[in-house]
Structure formats: C-alpha cells, structure tokens
Amino acid sequence: MKKIVYTIAFLLATGTCVQAQTQVKQSKEELADFMLLENNLLVFTVKEAKGQYIYSEQRGESASTRKETALNAGVINTVVGRNRDNNELFVYQKNGRNEEVISFYTLKDGSFEKTGERPMPKLRNHSHTLGMFLSEDKQTLILSAELGRSRGYDDLYLSKWENDRWTSPKHLGKNVNTQQPEFAPFVANDSLYFTRKDAETAYIYGVPFNQGQPEANPVRLSTAINMANTYNAYYRKQEDIQTWISASTDKAFYYAYVLEKPVVEVIEEVEIDEAVVVEEVPVPELVVKKKADEPALVLLNGFNSVRLGLEGISALARFLRDQPEGTALVIKGYSDGYGPAEAKDYVSRNRAVSVKQYIDRYFAGKKFVITLENEVKVEKGKLHRKTEVYLMQ
Known part of the structure; x- marks a missing residue:
C-alpha cells in the first residue's frame, strides 16, 4: 500500500491572519470578572448599588442578558475560576462578615446547578475590596487583599488547600507587589496575570509562575490589550481566546473585549493502492489579506x-x-x-x-x-x- 497525504489548510473564523479584537459588551455599570464560556455564553459581574451580581448573555445578543439566580446566593458574588474539562464554574459568595464561601456549579442544559462548596480562608483584610482566583484543581487560591504584610494597598497572596483547610496566605513578594494596588489575579500556562492600578489608570501584567512563585519581573501586556491612559483589568486566557475589560479613566462606560486568533486547519491523510494511478491535487495557497496602500x-x-x-x-x-x-x-x-x-x-x-x-x-x-x-x-x-x-x- 502507498500512502498519499493531501494537506488542505484553511482559515476559520476570520478569513485573515490578523487577530480580531472585538468589543462584545458595553455597560454604564462597573463590570468585573468577565469570561467567555462554551457556546459563546458571556458571564460577567456587575457592581450595583445594593450588591454585586453575576449575569450571563449570549454573545452578540444583548437582549438575552439575564441575572443568574443560581449563582447569586450572596449579596456579593463573582466568578473566581473554572474547570473546563468538568464544565465547572467557581463562584465566591458573601452574605456577611463570616458568611462567605466558594461554591461550585456545573452548566447543564443552559442552567447552573450547584455541586459543592468550600470555605474561605480566615482573613484580616484591611481593604474594602477582595479579589481571588481559584485554580482548576481547586488546590491553589490567589488572593488580592490588604493583609498584614501589604506593601501598600491591595497585594497578591497565595494559599494552598491542605488537610481540608486553607494555609495561611503567603505574600507573593516585591517583584509582583508594589505600593500600588495589585488585583484581578489569574493563572494560565504557568504564568500569573494581574492588574496594577496607578491613580485612575490600570494595566495588565504577566509574569512566569512556577510552583506558586513569580520567577521574574512582571511585564506589561501589549497595547492590543492595554490601551494607553485607560483602565484595563480582569484578563483571562484560554487557548487562542483572550478576554478583558477596559474603561476610560472617568469610568463613564466599561467595555468587555475578546481577542481571537484565526484557526489554521486541516491535514487529511488518505491511503490508496499502489496500482491506482492518482492525479496529484495541488495544495491550495492560503489567502493572506493585507491592508490596502491607500485608505478607503x-x-x-x-x-x-x-x-x-x-x-x-x-x-x-x-x-x-x-x-x-x-x-x-x-x-x-x-x-x-x-x-x-x-x-x-x-x-x-x-x-x-x-x-x-x-x-x-x-x-x-x-x-x-x-x-x-x-x-x-x-x-x-x-x-x-x-x-x-x-x-x-
């Protein structure tokens, strides 16, 4: 037998080799912890006068926005992580000073069903805000708070789930933490991402993160994500999709963005008998679009x-x-x-x-x-x- 390999490459989604930055949500209310789930379902937190609540919306269909009753068991609620393999969502919920948990939900047939919960670590937080990220295996919690060893305002700390309890939060050190507030932590592909605020501007940074320790000085992400002189936060990354929230410094509007890469596929292999005469099929060339020389x-x-x-x-x-x-x-x-x-x-x-x-x-x-x-x-x-x-x- 003789193997003939036909390679057919084509672009999905965008039709070009350019990353597409797309605004998918605009709000006068403060947005936080925005992410894109399966089936183009947007999930985001809205800070309101009477609390903080989680909403969902089908991408591109603003009329589909709804307040997720199951996820909003507290007065303060926000998504703090997920496990894509198990289709799980992790949600922080608070009703009082000593009434706060991280609850686990599964998305099934368009609805969220609670599957369990875990207590929060005991904290003496001197900040009026609290942020966090829970790893996919539920074993590592990155906190944004102002605890005993804070270098300024909110700093980042790490706690581990050991022996059915959280370890004492460990300060992530001066490479990450400065006298400016650090918040909105997220970990993906052995990198820690977070936002650092300076007056009314805020920018997203990344740093290699190995076994719970930053291994270098953080680097500000590119201008494709960090628009100059604006507020940028709540960065998330999953495979070829990146999401984050931006706003002007006056916070008149908040915008949720998605940055996507085109997908290049496919390699098809076909086995045929040696005796069969095969006409060679040319591989189609990729059509890469370029910007016109003159503006339209x-x-x-x-x-x-x-x-x-x-x-x-x-x-x-x-x-x-x-x-x-x-x-x-x-x-x-x-x-x-x-x-x-x-x-x-x-x-x-x-x-x-x-x-x-x-x-x-x-x-x-x-x-x-x-x-x-x-x-x-x-x-x-x-x-x-x-x-x-x-x-x-």
Whole structure:
C-alpha cells in the first residue's frame, strides 16, 4: 500500500491572519470578572448599588442578558475560576462578615446547578475590596487583599488547600507587589496575570509562575490589550481566546473585549493502492489579506477630540452600508504634533476606538473583522487630526 497525504489548510473564523479584537459588551455599570464560556455564553459581574451580581448573555445578543439566580446566593458574588474539562464554574459568595464561601456549579442544559462548596480562608483584610482566583484543581487560591504584610494597598497572596483547610496566605513578594494596588489575579500556562492600578489608570501584567512563585519581573501586556491612559483589568486566557475589560479613566462606560486568533486547519491523510494511478491535487495557497496602500475613507476630527462630528458619522455610515458582511477593516487613528506625548498617544488611539465603538453599536450585524492601529504625526494642523479606514485586500 502507498500512502498519499493531501494537506488542505484553511482559515476559520476570520478569513485573515490578523487577530480580531472585538468589543462584545458595553455597560454604564462597573463590570468585573468577565469570561467567555462554551457556546459563546458571556458571564460577567456587575457592581450595583445594593450588591454585586453575576449575569450571563449570549454573545452578540444583548437582549438575552439575564441575572443568574443560581449563582447569586450572596449579596456579593463573582466568578473566581473554572474547570473546563468538568464544565465547572467557581463562584465566591458573601452574605456577611463570616458568611462567605466558594461554591461550585456545573452548566447543564443552559442552567447552573450547584455541586459543592468550600470555605474561605480566615482573613484580616484591611481593604474594602477582595479579589481571588481559584485554580482548576481547586488546590491553589490567589488572593488580592490588604493583609498584614501589604506593601501598600491591595497585594497578591497565595494559599494552598491542605488537610481540608486553607494555609495561611503567603505574600507573593516585591517583584509582583508594589505600593500600588495589585488585583484581578489569574493563572494560565504557568504564568500569573494581574492588574496594577496607578491613580485612575490600570494595566495588565504577566509574569512566569512556577510552583506558586513569580520567577521574574512582571511585564506589561501589549497595547492590543492595554490601551494607553485607560483602565484595563480582569484578563483571562484560554487557548487562542483572550478576554478583558477596559474603561476610560472617568469610568463613564466599561467595555468587555475578546481577542481571537484565526484557526489554521486541516491535514487529511488518505491511503490508496499502489496500482491506482492518482492525479496529484495541488495544495491550495492560503489567502493572506493585507491592508490596502491607500485608505478607503478619511474622517477628520476636531482639535483634541476623539469623536467624529455629524458630517464624519454620516460619511462613515454611508461607507459601512456599502461594504459586504464580514469585510475586514483596519481603523487607524492619528494625532497631529500638538501637545504632550501621552496626550497625543491617547488621542490617536481613542480616535480609532471611537469609530470601532460606533461600528459595534450600529453595524454589529455585518460582522466586520476590525483591527485597530494608531500613529502620532510630527506635522501639525487639522489635516493630521484624522481617522482612516482601510480595506483588507
């Protein structure tokens, strides 16, 4: 027998080799601990006046939002981990000072069913907030709190489940913990991720994490996730999907984002008899789309303004209506040379973000694949205060 191998590679999901950053949720209420479960089910925490509660929503269907009664057994509730293999969700629930547990739930037929619970470690937390992450095997708990050895505000600590109880929380050291608040911990693929807050801005960091110890200095994640001069937190990573929450420093709106990679598949093997004459089938080439050399649309912004005026919005709407569903777009924001470096960087980034937010709100049904770029120009003047839209070819 002779084996002939046909290799057929194709792109799923996006149709290009560009990572797609997608806004999937916008809220005036404070969002926390957002994650994407199976079957495109979004689960997120909303901080409300009378408590903190967990909601779910089918991705792309804002009308499907519902408060998950089963998960909200406390006044304070938040998702603190999961086990994908067992389809389990771990939820922290608090009703009083000494009434707090981590409960375990299984998602079955669209509903969450409680399967067990575990007590919380005894803490003397001097902070008004408490954050945590529970590992998939339920053996390691990373805490964000202000305990006895805090270096400033909230720090990160580690506790182990041993002999049916939690060990005393261990401070993760000065490489991770600073005089600024560290919160929203998460562990994946031997890396610890967390958010560090500085005044009204916050950025997500990562550090190698081996046997409960950080092994280097934390590094801030890329600007694809950490938009400059904003609040970024609650990072989660699972295979080729990354999720997090961002907000402007005034916290007027919170946005939940998903960053996805296209999937390259498939290798098919076929065995045939040597006597059979086989016509060789050529392997199709991957079609990799590239950004067009010239913008398809140029939109002018006002001085120091990140949002478009009525004329710009009208031009953008006409352009988008003419594009077929699934079109890949690059949105690039610019700032001219006036002002300090941080302000120019902020304006250039958020001009692109503002256009994307408009598309997500009014043209979500067209399922555009969007990539954001930005550039600060040396030149000064109104012609360099702009946002460009490019087609991928």
